[in-house]
Amino acid sequence: MVALAYLVVALGQMYVVMPLVVCSSCVYATMAGGRCVSGMNLVAARLGRTSPPEQFAARRTKGILSHNKLYMGSLIAPLPLLAVGLVVDFSPLALAALLAVAGLLAFRVVVVFKRTACPHCAAKGRCPNAKAMGIA
Numbered sequence: 001m002v003a004l005a006y007l008v009v010a011l012g013q014m015y016v017v018m019p020l021v022v023c024s025s026c027v028y029a030t031m032a033g034g035r036c037v038s039g040m041n042l043v044a045a046r047l048g049r050t051s052p053p054e055q056f057a058a059r060r061t062k063g064i065l066s067h068n069k070l071y072m073g074s075l076i077a078p079l080p081l082l083a084v085g086l087v088v089d090f091s092p093l094a095l096a097a098l099l100a101v102a103g104l105l106a107f108r109v110v111v112v113f114k115r116t117a118c119p120h121c122a123a124k125g126r127c128p129n130a131k132a133m134g135i136a
Contacts, residue, residue, distance in 0.1 A: 002081070006074075006077065006078065006081075009074065010074040013067075013070055013071055013074050014040075014071065014074070015040075015043060016047075017067060017070070018040055018067060018071060019040050019041075019043040019044035019047050019048075020044065020047055020048055021067055022056070022067045023036075023040040023041050023043070023044035024044045024047075024048055024049065024050050024051050025050065025051040025052060025053055025054075025055040025056040026040075026041055026044070026053065026056050027053045027056070028041035029041045029044055029045060029050040029053075030050055030053065037112060075105055075108070076105065078101050079098065079101060079102060079105070082094060082097055082098040082101065083098065086098065
């Protein structure tokens with residue numbers, strides 16, 4: 001039941017909230033043929049209208065329940081939950097799931113974000129995330 005609730009929240013955050021609130025003001029939403037590493041700008045274009053790119057950083061990072069914190073939380077939340085589950089009732093399948101989730105998260109942060117997307121991005125001169133990482 002907890003896994004189903006997590007799945008609904010994580011998918012809603014990624015495919016509804018982010019495209020409607022954050023991705024609609026990303027520089028990719030207004031770039032002809034532009035596509036961010038997640039492709040959410042394409043979802044945002046289908047769900048609603050775009051807003052000025054200047055609003056991107058403010059919408060993404062402001063407040064205790066900002067979309068960036070909710071998004072990262074939904075990526076990280078399974079790790080402690082799986083760890084608690086292993087302590088309560090150890091199973092090789094749960095251990096494999098914990099290692100797989102941790103590996104995929106590490107791959108996403110180290111490879112996808114830093115090596116694949118930002119250094120080769122066509123919008124890095126205008127992207128607040130690239131500027132924050134010192135790439136732009």
